[in-house]
Amino acid sequence: MQKAYKKYFPLFVLPTLIAFIMFFCVPFVLGIILSFCKFTTVTNAHFVGVENYIKAFSNKDFLNALWFTTKFTVVSVVTVNVIAFSFAYALTRGIKGTSIFRTVFFMPNLIGGIVLGYIWQLMINAVLAHFNVTITTDPKYGFWGLIILTNWQMVGYMMIIYIAGIQNIPTELIEAAKIDGASKAQALFKVTVPMVMSSITICLFLTLTNSFKLFDQNLALTAGLPSRKTAMLALDIYTTFYNRNGWEGVGQAKAVIFFAIVGLISLTQLYFTRNKEVES
Amino acid sequence: MARGRRRNTDMDVSPTTGIIMTIVFTFLSVAFLYPILLVLLNSFKSKLYISDQPFALPNDQTYVGMSNYTDGISKTGFWGAAVNSVFITVFSVIAIILLTSMCAWWITRVKCTFSTLTYFVFVFAMIVPFQMVMFTLSKVADMLHLSNPIGIIFVYVGFGAGQAVFMFSGFVKSIPVSLEEAAMLDGCTPIQTFFQVVFPVLKPTTITVAILQAMWIWNDYLLPVLVLSSDYKTIPIAVQYLRGGYGSIDMGALMGMLVLAIVPIVVFYLSCQKYIIRGVAAGAVKG
Numbered sequence: 340m341q342k343a344y345k346k347y348f349p350l351f352v353l354p355t356l357i358a359f360i361m362f363f364c365v366p367f368v369l370g371i372i373l374s375f376c377k378f379t380t381v382t383n384a385h386f387v388g389v390e391n392y393i394k395a396f397s398n399k400d401f402l403n404a405l406w407f408t409t410k411f412t413v414v415s416v417v418t419v420n421v422i423a424f425s426f427a428y429a430l431t432r433g434i435k436g437t438s439i440f441r442t443v444f445f446m447p448n449l450i451g452g453i454v455l456g457y458i459w460q461l462m463i464n465a466v467l468a469h470f471n472v473t474i475t476t477d478p479k480y481g482f483w484g485l486i487i488l489t490n491w492q493m494v495g496y497m498m499i500i501y502i503a504g505i506q507n508i509p510t511e512l513i514e515a516a517k518i519d520g521a522s523k524a525q526a527l528f529k530v531t532v533p534m535v536m537s538s539i540t541i542c543l544f545l546t547l548t549n550s551f552k553l554f555d556q557n558l559a560l561t562a563g564l565p566s567r568k569t570a571m572l573a574l575d576i577y578t579t580f581y582n583r584n585g586w587e588g589v590g591q592a593k594a595v596i597f598f599a600i601v602g603l604i605s606l607t608q609l610y611f612t613r614n615k616e617v618e619s
Numbered sequence: 620m621a622r623g624r625r626r627n628t629d630m631d632v633s634p635t636t637g638i639i640m641t642i643v644f645t646f647l648s649v650a651f652l653y654p655i656l657l658v659l660l661n662s663f664k665s666k667l668y669i670s671d672q673p674f675a676l677p678n679d680q681t682y683v684g685m686s687n688y689t690d691g692i693s694k695t696g697f698w699g700a701a702v703n704s705v706f707i708t709v710f711s712v713i714a715i716i717l718l719t720s721m722c723a724w725w726i727t728r729v730k731c732t733f734s735t736l737t738y739f740v741f742v743f744a745m746i747v748p749f750q751m752v753m754f755t756l757s758k759v760a761d762m763l764h765l766s767n768p769i770g771i772i773f774v775y776v777g778f779g780a781g782q783a784v785f786m787f788s789g790f791v792k793s794i795p796v797s798l799e800e801a802a803m804l805d806g807c808t809p810i811q812t813f814f815q816v817v818f819p820v821l822k823p824t825t826i827t828v829a830i831l832q833a834m835w836i837w838n839d840y841l842l843p844v845l846v847l848s849s850d851y852k853t854i855p856i857a858v859q860y861l862r863g864g865y866g867s868i869d870m871g872a873l874m875g876m877l878v879l880a881i882v883p884i885v886v887f888y889l890s891c892q893k894y895i896i897r898g899v900a901a902g903a904v905k906g
Contacts, residue, residue: 341730343809344725344729345729347809348725350810351722351725352721352725352726354721355719355721355784356737358718359740359776359780361759361763361773361777362756362759362774363778363781366759369759370752370755432637433637436644440648441896443651448834449884449885449888450880450884451837451839452840453838453858453859454855454881457858457877458655458657461654461657461673461874462653462657464670465673468673491654499899500900502900552748552749554750562862573748576750580753580754594751594753595751597750602746
């Protein structure tokens, strides 16, 4: 059978493979090469060694963005997952209105980042207007604004994944725990949580990588203001590339560093939480 | 897992707690919807009053009818952007589903070094952030004259292939080969086997991939703004376009645009909610 399939390679694989090579592999490899070059377009590049990386790491905006992104990611991963799990737990107890609540909480997820950013810019500025300030007055407003926005956007999505996990727990397990005299809290932490470990792995992975890579929301909500203090890594890379002449190489070096961090986080996180999963 | 799934109809809390929880979640739901309502409300107010009195209802003095909408539409070329968004999303998703399912099936069924290697590169692509390739990718697209709504479909197939191949491949592994062997014995060519036997079985994954890719492409801002030439906009580009240099923005037109951007999504969501939520839950299990 394999033999019969094999000669159909051009039809089945080639279209995807060509598009993938052209729009992923080639840009990726070129990107790595260009991070060691000075250039304004792909054709006028010349090799400069690690100069771009040195410039990137001594660039205040980049270090500030790295720190801002890290803080943001830590806070949003914790808040999104705690809220999403609580919602999921509460909305699997069979209370009235469950399906309406689920529908409402999931909806913001379908709205794009740019639109979300402007919705929350209006909302947050409306509240801050009472104190005669705006979201771009102080970086801390931008920070918490992004946290609120991210929670609003991601909680519903993660909640759906947690609900699927909780619903997959065999009822007998919880019943057995109750018969053995476990309290509600014990049943939750000793049975439910370990049994949804695979959902937790996925949700941590998604919130971690999506928070770290946040771009559209950042651009629309604060655009990095005041003076690039609320720019996250993705936005800092973008501004280095497109708003600063002669710094394309540094932008590309920043992008490679960004990729390395995202890759490292993804792999470490998957490795650690996969180990904690219970076979079910 | 057929045995004893927890059902939503079994109350797990006392009636009083149940009522209190319903009340709490009703408030939470209203709070969740409030920002959208605030945008809707302000879209009917004169732009002078949006920043000054954001929470006030429109009154005789502040009400401007549909003028924010007409302003926004003419400033951004919204209808053209909406047509582009629909076109790009629909055809990219169709192309991704068709091409990547074929590719995933082949590299899963034909066991050789090449297919294993290709699979790993696809998986690897999933963790690469777009910023890593944005500059070079837009240059490649430009060189190949793909800076238009048709050309960008190829870009989406290439950049979206990783996740789609990964998900299809995961499902193909669970399909018994005997099904395909039987089809081949009946004289089917591999093309017929795929389209008449395998592709229909893939349906649940197809729905999941379609939903995830559609959500991504419809809302995507950075890839189209870098790839498309400035003659073409999509809805997110049109919204962002309202922001002039250094933060000056027509709040009235912006409110109108935001409402126009949200309405189609909400309508679509409410009409296929079941599939979307199921698709997301299923996608998480495999992703």
